[in-house]
Amino acid sequence: QAQQRISINIASSHPTANIWVWAMKNVFQPEVDRLLRERGNKYAINWREAYGGTLYKFTDTRAAVSDGIADIGMVGTVWEGAAMPLQNVTYFAPFATEDHELLVEVFDKLTAELPELQKSWDSQNMVYLSSLITDSYDIYANFPVSKLEDLQNRRINAPGTSANWLQGTGATPVDGALTTYYTNIQTGVTQGALSFASGIQPTRVYEVAPNLTRVGIGAMYFGGVAANKAFFAKLPKDVQDVIREAGRTTSKRHGQYVSERATAALAEMKAAGLKVAELPEAEKARWVKSLPNIVGPWIQANGEPARKVLKAYFAELRSRGVKPLRSWDEGL
Amino acid sequence: MELGLGLALIGALIVLVILGVHIATALFGVAFVGVWLIREDPSLALRLLSVSAYNSIADYLFATIPLFVLMGLLVSISNVGRDTFEVAEALLRRIRGGLGVATVAANAVFAAVTGVSIASAAVFTKVAVPEMTRHGYRRAFAAGTVAGSSILGMLIPPSLLMIIYGVLAEQSIGKMFIAGVIPGILIAVCFVLMIVALATFAPSYVYDAERRRLRGHHVAPAMPVPEILAKLLPILCLVALILGGLYTGFFTPTEAGGMGAFGALIIALARRSLGGGRMWRVLKETGTVSVGILILLIAAAFYSRMLSMAGVPTAIGDLVQSTGLGAYGFLMVYVAILLFLGMILDSSSILLIMTPIAVPIAQALGFDLIHFGIITVIAVEVGLLTPPFGLSVFTVKATLGDPNTSVEAIFAGAMPYILVMVAALVLIAAFPVLSLALI
Amino acid sequence: MASQTENTEIDFSPPAPEGAMQRITGVMASIGTILIFATMVMIVADVLGRNFLNSPITGVAEIAGRLVVAIVFLQIASAIASDRMTRADFLIRIIGDRAPAFAAFLEKLFALCGAVVFALIAYASWPDLVSSWTTNDFFGVQGIFTIPTWPFRAIVVVGAVAAAIAYLLSIAGVGRPPAQTPAQTLD
Ligand code: NA
Ligand code: NA
Numbered sequence: 001q002a003q004q005r006i007s008i009n010i011a012s013s014h015p016t017a018n019i020w021v022w023a024m025k026n027v028f029q030p031e032v033d034r035l036l037r038e039r040g041n042k043y044a045i046n047w048r049e050a051y052g053g054t055l056y057k058f059t060d061t062r063a064a065v066s067d068g069i070a071d072i073g074m075v076g077t078v079w080e081g082a083a084m085p086l087q088n089v090t091y092f093a094p095f096a097t098e099d100h101e102l103l104v105e106v107f108d109k110l111t112a113e114l115p116e117l118q119k120s121w122d123s124q125n126m127v128y129l130s131s132l133i134t135d136s137y138d139i140y141a142n143f144p145v146s147k148l149e150d151l152q153n154r155r156i157n158a159p160g161t162s163a164n165w166l167q168g169t170g171a172t173p174v175d176g177a178l179t180t181y182y183t184n185i186q187t188g189v190t191q192g193a194l195s196f197a198s199g200i201q202p203t204r205v206y207e208v209a210p211n212l213t214r215v216g217i218g219a220m221y222f223g224g225v226a227a228n229k230a231f232f233a234k235l236p237k238d239v240q241d242v243i244r245e246a247g248r249t250t251s252k253r254h255g256q257y258v259s260e261r262a263t264a265a266l267a268e269m270k271a272a273g274l275k276v277a278e279l280p281e282a283e284k285a286r287w288v289k290s291l292p293n294i295v296g297p298w299i300q301a302n303g304e305p306a307r308k309v310l311k312a313y314f315a316e317l318r319s320r321g322v323k324p325l326r327s328w329d330e331g332l
Numbered sequence: 333m334e335l336g337l338g339l340a341l342i343g344a345l346i347v348l349v350i351l352g353v354h355i356a357t358a359l360f361g362v363a364f365v366g367v368w369l370i371r372e373d374p375s376l377a378l379r380l381l382s383v384s385a386y387n388s389i390a391d392y393l394f395a396t397i398p399l400f401v402l403m404g405l406l407v408s409i410s411n412v413g414r415d416t417f418e419v420a421e422a423l424l425r426r427i428r429g430g431l432g433v434a435t436v437a438a439n440a441v442f443a444a445v446t447g448v449s450i451a452s453a454a455v456f457t458k459v460a461v462p463e464m465t466r467h468g469y470r471r472a473f474a475a476g477t478v479a480g481s482s483i484l485g486m487l488i489p490p491s492l493l494m495i496i497y498g499v500l501a502e503q504s505i506g507k508m509f510i511a512g513v514i515p516g517i518l519i520a521v522c523f524v525l526m527i528v529a530l531a532t533f534a535p536s537y538v539y540d541a542e543r544r545r546l547r548g549h550h551v552a553p554a555m556p557v558p559e560i561l562a563k564l565l566p567i568l569c570l571v572a573l574i575l576g577g578l579y580t581g582f583f584t585p586t587e588a589g590g591m592g593a594f595g596a597l598i599i600a601l602a603r604r605s606l607g608g609g610r611m612w613r614v615l616k617e618t619g620t621v622s623v624g625i626l627i628l629l630i631a632a633a634f635y636s637r638m639l640s641m642a643g644v645p646t647a648i649g650d651l652v653q654s655t656g657l658g659a660y661g662f663l664m665v666y667v668a669i670l671l672f673l674g675m676i677l678d679s680s681s682i683l684l685i686m687t688p689i690a691v692p693i694a695q696a697l698g699f700d701l702i703h704f705g706i707i708t709v710i711a712v713e714v715g716l717l718t719p720p721f722g723l724s725v726f727t728v729k730a731t732l733g734d735p736n737t738s739v740e741a742i743f744a745g746a747m748p749y750i751l752v753m754v755a756a757l758v759l760i761a762a763f764p765v766l767s768l769a770l771i
Numbered sequence: 772m773a774s775q776t777e778n779t780e781i782d783f784s785p786p787a788p789e790g791a792m793q794r795i796t797g798v799m800a801s802i803g804t805i806l807i808f809a810t811m812v813m814i815v816a817d818v819l820g821r822n823f824l825n826s827p828i829t830g831v832a833e834i835a836g837r838l839v840v841a842i843v844f845l846q847i848a849s850a851i852a853s854d855r856m857t858r859a860d861f862l863i864r865i866i867g868d869r870a871p872a873f874a875a876f877l878e879k880l881f882a883l884c885g886a887v888v889f890a891l892i893a894y895a896s897w898p899d900l901v902s903s904w905t906t907n908d909f910f911g912v913q914g915i916f917t918i919p920t921w922p923f924r925a926i927v928v929v930g931a932v933a934a935a936i937a938y939l940l941s942i943a944g945v946g947r948p949p950a951q952t953p954a955q956t957l958d
Contacts, residue, residue: 164912
């Protein structure tokens with residue numbers, strides 16, 4: 001029986017060294033190949049890779065997969081607050097969990113079971129394959145933080161939704177991206193950044209911001225790897241199954257990889273002189289309490305589905321023994 | 333097979349550009365047909381076209397381009413560029429090819445306030461070309477000198493290209509800026525030596541014998557020191573504002589364009605240069621010049637995405653990796669590819685295509701990525717001067733608005749500057765200390 | 772020794788006859804022009820606000836990014852109408868010296884290509900305009916700042932249509948011979 005060759009255009013806005021792309025290239029692709037070989041070797045994939053933003057930028061991750069510019073791609077729902085707002089629930093409910101591997105598990109489950117989340121992907125012509133997350137957000141700064149007052153009148157890089165997390169601390173959120181923090185802090189434009197270890201280490205921000213204060217703002221759900229729906233529908237059933245299964249494996253390995261990277265990153269940064277301190281529990285509690293109701297506007301804008309997603313998210317966390325520092329779902 | 337198609341599409345672009353199709357039209361058209369052929373689906377080409385049109389330049393970085401142009405034009409209309417040039421001219425009046433040297437020197441100073449080379453090209457086309465022509469220089473040489481020395485605008489910080497490289501390679505933009513200082517000065521000095529050498533040993537390349545005889549040997553009068561200082565004060569203020577602002581953390585490299593334009597506006601107001609509707613005309617001209625560049629960036633982004641679909645970057649990456657030449661062999665292949673791409677693409681597209689491919693390899697081979705970035709930026713900047721797609725040359729041509737000085741004449745005039753840059757590139761590659769000493 | 776003042780003056784496109792289309796492109800270009808100035812003011816205000824008042828302007832980066840696209844599409848028709856699109860014209864000038872009629876034909880053909888390309892951009896962008904309108908698409912962050920995207924989408928479509936029309940008008944009104952340059956020496 002002749003082997004059928006199938007071309008798949010796989011792409012991302014970030015390079016393969018990036019935590020969100022690494023597993024696409026190093027787990028997903030080989031896993032699909034392996035499963036196809038094992039299951040009768042009837043099909044073989046001709047991968048056409050466009051990693052690293054050569055095909056589309058981070059602003060277009062949804063459009064690229066949704067329009068079929070890529071057959072399979074990394075979709076950062078974090079940049080799609082308008083088209084896929086429900087996926088951003090974690091950014092509006094900080095201080096929930098620092099365990100990103102658990103977050104992967106939760107969102108694999110929620111996306112498979114909650115019609116609201118499922119619909120976001122489906123109505124965007126996408127088939128969800130695996131989850132993407134960040135490790136927990138902390139403060140990297142050129143000054144130590146031992147109490148909330150230390151943040152008063154400081155300028156901190158906190159782009160997008162994360163600007164919300166500084167409300168009530170007296171710090172001024174300044175826009176930016178991982179790639180601008182180093183220069184921003186070095187030149188004094190800002191004095192620190194809200195970020196996560198696996199992201200901060202490659203950009204060497206710790207050289208200019210040698211104080212890491214573990215705040216535990218939490219791990220965040222970032223997006224997913226998805227396939228274009230029309231492309232996926234045309235695939236033979238066997239291949240569809242293999243791709244879905246490889247997607248689930250990719251989710252898990254992505255979570256583990258982020259753990260490896262975050263651990264290694266912390267060790268490396270400490271060796272390079274990073275001073276690590278925990279924010280005292282009492283101060284952390286004050287921070288959490290001082291936050292205004294940041295999930296309110298999000299619920300208001302997105303209505304019942306948002307309410308449902310938030311409740312389901314917190315229910316999943318609690319069923320796994322997590323005690324979120326603030327019950328954002330209270331009174332809903 | 334797709335790669336063959338990719339090469340055919342590059343060929344098609346070159347042919348259309350040479351025929352005289354508007355370059356944006358050629359890029360859009362070839363890319364559209366290319367995507368259609370590669371993916372056998374015209375609707376996909378439409379989708380990618382829409383995404384590219386709407387988002388490819390929707391970035392703070394690109395928003396600074398009109399502002400750098402605005403700063404350039406404000407500096408031009410308030411005669412700050414001319415004053416800088418005149419001071420250089422007076423100081424260099426006894427040197428052979430002195431006006432050419434003055435153009436380079438004025439560009440080097442101006443480079444400290446502008447982040448895009450085309451702004452320098454626009455300003456000094458207005459200032460230097462007429463003056464050089466009046467003094468018996470060949471128009472093509474004068475225009476070529478302006479185009480050639482305009483590359484200093486992106487080599488001496490602040491620099492848009494360094495910002496883009498820093499973002500793509502995850503390197504500190506501040507370090508990139510500092511690393512560019514010595515190479516920028518080195519190249520400026522090499523330009524000066526080259527001009528003096530040409531004026532001495534090949535005067536017919538530099539001067540128009542006929543006009544020079546008619547005019548007689550003219551030497552500019554000496555300029556008294558107070559006048560020099562008065563003329564230099566505004567540009568020095570602008571340099572101080574931008575460099576000071578950058579290094580004290582008052583604003584970011586990306587914001588330098590906005591702050592610089594604002595500083596130039598204040599200077600222009602102080603010099604009362606903006607009366608009689610001139611402010612409005614400066615702004616309109618800023619729009620016209622900027623849109624000419626930005627539409628090319630959009631078209632080039634669409635085109636480079638088509639090349640990505642055709643697998644060209646992957647093929648180039650494989651080619652680079654398969655050479656197995658070791659560090660300097662790799663560097664040679666890499667620079668050759670950059671120079672080739674520089675003929676057909678704009679600088680930021682080249683960086684977008686090549687940086688993600690090359691940086692991991694360079695890192696594995698043990699290059700310092702700041703050093704590698706400076707090499708990359710210089711090689712990419714050569715592309716501003718090489719035909720058929722040379723943005724600095726096009727800018728000089730567009731700003732000159734003189735039908736008697738053709739695009740190819742300016743390309744020819746810029747040729748010596750290309751050779752000098754390549755020579756300097758070899759030096760800077762061979763001696764990393766030239767870029768890394770100040771970091 | 773100052774060079775003639777006209778040399779440091781800025782060039783302006785020759786005043787075109789004022790048709791309805793010219794007036795529309797003129798207004799569009801003017802809006803684009805104002806937006807450039809607005810971008811500068813916004814950046815300066817952000818820098819000053821951040822440094823002196825601890826109150827940066829939220830969303831400057833995103834807004835500036837969107838504005839630059841708007842600026843391009845507001846001004847593109849005007850740039851086409853005033854013949855400021857970048858190109859290499861050496862071959863067409865050589866052709867123009869030998870066979871002016873053929874060169875004129877090529878010019879019209881190229882302008883037609885330009886019209887087709889910008890018509891395609893408008894056509895490709897239309898569905899996105901519609902969906903940004905119907906889905907209330909925005910950029911920014913809920914609770915911090917949100918700005919609808921449809922005006923920016925609309926500018927792309929309108930600008931591309933105007934650009935296509937500007938190319939078509941340049942075909943109709945290509946009065947100037949393409950080979951206006953006599954075949955003289957370059958200097
Ligand atoms: Na510069
Ligand atoms: Na070139």
